[in-house]
């Protein structure tokens with residue numbers, strides 16, 4: 001059994017994956033608050049609790065997807081915004097070895113989500129294509145897949161589609177720059193903007209599909225910002241298909257296609273939902 005972790009700014013998801021002769025199967029997913037407001041100690045304690053919850057004699061290791069930039073060779077966080085305060089330099093492999101005597105491999109959560117979708121989800125039939133992914137969650141993650149693998153470099157700069165500037169002099173981002181799309185397209189941004197219009201709620205996209213004027217206005221603005229993002233992604237990372245996942249895609253649910261159908265690109269919804277990161281972490285772990 002492998003313990004699979006997806007560590008985001010708000011929660012840590014953990015689930016076991018078992019591999020047997022019939023293939024692989026993920027067990028039930030548990031969630032722990034990341035406690036990022038408590039700083040590094042809060043986060044590390046939460047991570048410890050998440051791994052401890054599944055520790056058993058038959059565990060072979062820990063597969064981790066995490067926010068921030070991860071050196072995939074050493075499993076060290078090389079960069080993180082204030083979403084994960086104090087975590088730059090954190091070594092997942094050392095942590096798992098010292099605390100649980102288990103090997104670990106870590107990968108950036110957005111890259112993991114894409115890898116998971118390509119190996120086990122919506123991207124399986126597009127492995128011969130160029131695929132870009134946007135994960136619209138608490139933040140906005142990105143990834144790019146071509147020639148059968150995730151395209152990355154040592155600095156993890158490739159596919160950082162969440163910090164593309166879509167408005168000169170726009171909103172201040174957690175990364176310190178202005179106008180990053182994360183400030184417009186993330187779940188947090190949507191909640192904030194919808195609340196400002198008095199329409200925040202689980203039915204935003206349903207009411208859009210039904211043609212409610214205020215919701216059409218709101219979602220049209222979202223679509224405009226998404227299209228600017230995809231136009232810019234296309235300039236640097238030409239893609240045949242874009243997979244969109246994360247909490248915002250789940251929020252759209254059955255209205256996903258009606259939101260995306262006139263944006264001008266082939267856009268498909270991620271199929272692994274909240275588990276994509278854990279599946280991708282596992283796929284990355286298997287390549288050790």
Ligand SMILES: [Zn+2]
Pocket residue numbers: 162163173174175176177180182
């Ligand atoms: Zn930014």
